[in-house]
Structure formats: structure tokens, C-alpha cells
Amino acid sequence: MQRSSSERAWDDILRDPLPGRLAKPRTTSGLTMLIDTGLGLQETGDLVELAGPYIDYVKLGFGTSKLYPVHVLRDKIELLQANQIEIYPGGTFLEAAVLQNRWHQFLERCLVLGFRTVEVSDGTIPLSQQKREEIIRHANAEGLKVITEVGKKEDGLHLPVETQLEMIEADLAAGAFKVILEGRESGKSVGMFAQDGSIRQDDFDALTSQVKNLDQLIWEAPLKSQQEELIKKFGPNVNFGNINPRDTIALEALRVGLRSDTLRFTL
Secondary structure (H helix, E strand, C coil), X not given: CCCCCXXXXXXXXXXXXXXXXXXXXXXXCXXXXXXXXXXXXXXHHHHHHHHHHXXXXXXXXXXXXXXXXXXXXXXXXXXXXXXXXXXXXXXXXXXXXXXXXXXXXXXXXXXXXXXXXXXXXCCCCCCCHHHHHHHHHHHHHCCCEEEEEECCCCCCCCCCHHHHHHHHHHHHHHCCCEEEECCCCCCCCECCECCCCCECXXXXXXXXXXXCCHHHXXXXXXXXXXXXXXXXXXXXXXXXXXXXXXXXXXXXXXXXXXXXXHHHHHC
């Protein structure tokens, strides 16, 4: 049952202060990916009713989808897809399947359950680029959209920019739809972020200056300060990932200039 609506209470008298925000369906830019660490069906339904137009992807964080009763998982997939929201299992879960040499079966089960998207990552396990590309190509051949993730989850471990660039280029060439830049749920001491959550500017500048199409990236940026900085840099349609479901409306307000932090961009 479709529960979301595009009708909003103030649109007939007030415009969004920061213009240019794309409406659904969004295919290349302006994407918002939430990390779901255990929302029930009722919570998910409430979220869709309130904020469905602002959500494009829901990642079932790490390996949480293995813990779901199958009927709940199927119902959750159906509910979100009916509202133009793609849902997929976390990359760490696929990494566990790789360790057990069961990733083919993992992808098959994704299709059986109704998933249309998967994440390929090596945030925890070692994974050769050759194996990574094999998984991406196989998933694509099975009809699954692939989102990959670049970066390690261990605190303080930052991949060299050149390594990240090589992985991004290889993933896209193998058929990845988007590449996520690791930021975890904390947004601190991981990926492009320093221990205090600020952007590591030298690495950020080096990477963004060399990526051919920045719309192909999704920035895991769970902190408001990070979101503000990226909107200032790239505009309201930058792709965001690992957003807490409770922050969905707050992020959208930031995107369209309905928070002080970005309203001042319009002065």
C-alpha cells in the first residue's frame, strides 16, 4: 500500500529558500540513503508516510537482515519498494558470505526475497580487486543493481587517495551504479573524516578533483556539520548515505535551506 504523498502544507505560499532540490524519481543525484539498524514494520510505515518523498535507499545495516523473520523481511521490502524506495542488505553481510564462500547463494537468496539492489564492500575483510569485480559483474548479470563501498571500517585506517580512486574507477567499470565513500554511523576517524568529524581537507580536495563525475559518489555523512559542508560544496543534490532514519526530515530541511545552517547560504 502506497502511503506517501507529495502534497505539502505550505507550498502554495512559500518556496524552499535553497532552490533546485530534485523530486522523485531521482536516478543520479540528490539521493538519500538511510541506514536501518532494526526498524519494525510499523515504524517503517510511519517513516514512509512522513518522509517517503525524501528517501531513495534504505540499507539494512551490516548483517541485521539475517536476524529478521522472513515474513517481516518480505513485508518490509514490499512496503518500501511500493513507495519508490530501494532496500538492500548491508555490505558487511555479503562480506560474511564471501568468507564462507557462499556469495553466489547469497545473491540468489537476495533475488528470491525480492531485493533488487546489493552492496559490495571490503570494509572488514581482505578482498582482491579481481574478486570484487567478479562479484559486481555476477550480481549485474543476475539483474541486481550494485552499489559498492570504498574504505575500511577500522578507526583511524584511511586508504590512500590513489587507492580509493583506483577502486572507484574499477568498480564503475565493472558495472557498479554508485560508489559509497565509507563514513560508518559515527562519521569520525574513518574515510574522509578526522577524529572530530571534520573533513580531511587535503584528501577530500585530491579525491574530488580527480573523480570524473561526482554524481557517481554517495557520501556517508551522518553528522550535520558534514552534511552542511557537502551541501555548501556541491549544492542541495549531493548524494548522502548512512543517514539515521530519525534525521531524514532534518537532512531534507538542510538541503532546501529550511535550517539556519543553509538558510544563510541564500543571504
